[in-house]
Amino acid sequence: MASGAEAEGPTTPKSPAGANHRRAQIIESASRLFDQVGYYPTSMDDIAQAVGIAKPSLYHYFRSKDAILLGIHQEFIALLLSRQAERGKPSDGAVAPQLYEVMLDILNLMHTHRGHVRVFFEHHRELPPEVHDLANQGRDTYFNSVVQLFEVGVDKRQIHGNPRLSAMALFGMCNWAYQWYDPEGPLSPEDVAQSFHDILLNGIAVAASPE
């Protein structure tokens, strides 16, 4: 998850790569604890112990539990934004396959970052305002890039409907999976993305209404 980091011992890393790796370790351990034990009952002591570092060392990376929660969020939003950037401009090519990619990206998170996603969705509102605003910036950027995809599709007459409401439908279907999707179950993220994409594009009615 950290970029260019090798395995590190519990001492304070000297290199930037080592520091990134340590941040990623903390985020990983904290996500697991928040997911299993709950956000409120987990203390900074618990997190330091799970990572295997001293508490001052933990505070060197994150000055509070809220900062770790923000870090958790920034990690998965950065992942979604980088996937979006890799795809290039929404005006290139057909919109439908790009919507599939967006849906798959989110459903893949339920596989790789389910604890992160859940913890963030369920606790972001209780973050201090300045941390909350920082988290919202990333979310808004991502949300708007998806709305833009719907807007381009409507402009090109490939799809119809209100772009914001269509985006809310897409996010609803995919984000809600954090409540029910079982990474150990029979459905892959691709299976779910395929089904939901088909619903979003074509609906489930056997005889489509004429208008």
Add this chain to the structure above:
Amino acid sequence: MASGAEAEGPTTPKSPAGANHRRAQIIESASRLFDQVGYYPTSMDDIAQAVGIAKPSLYHYFRSKDAILLGIHQEFIALLLSRQAERGKPSDGAVAPQLYEVMLDILNLMHTHRGHVRVFFEHHRELPPEVHDLANQGRDTYFNSVVQLFEVGVDKRQIHGNPRLSAMALFGMCNWAYQWYDPEGPLSPEDVAQSFHDILLNGIAVAASPE
């Protein structure tokens, strides 16, 4: 929200209608506090004070904060189940308008019970197992009744697709609204239900795929 209850003072009600009313008052006040202040920071003292009753009186109705959270859930699930029961069997008539009704019921909750819904979705996992199981019973009953609606529609060849995944798509679209829907905003629950129902049934593609 309470059945057949008149306005009551802060003394312990004598009649069953009065007791129902008092329970509803507690649930209402607690939902508001949980929503505004957070579930964890809110104490039984805070709730008693908000309702305007003594703490022993509060414990007479609910033996813990968890029990109030369960009460909050049972209230909105009961509402959804009663709406479902009013509609009769899913085999009666076309499935599409029944799906609209289900979606509208959930979106109406975002208007009338948004705090209840949010608090429950975000904290149910941390409930003690026995309380959690009780809450799940109600949710399972409701979820299965909606899956059954999709099954009937598939049997009658009115709709296609996997009934469970279609139900997950419906719940995702509608439940997620608790994260973004603004009851004071320009969209009514009917507007959102109509748009989402149209997506669910007909999709947004301008040229529907031929299969």
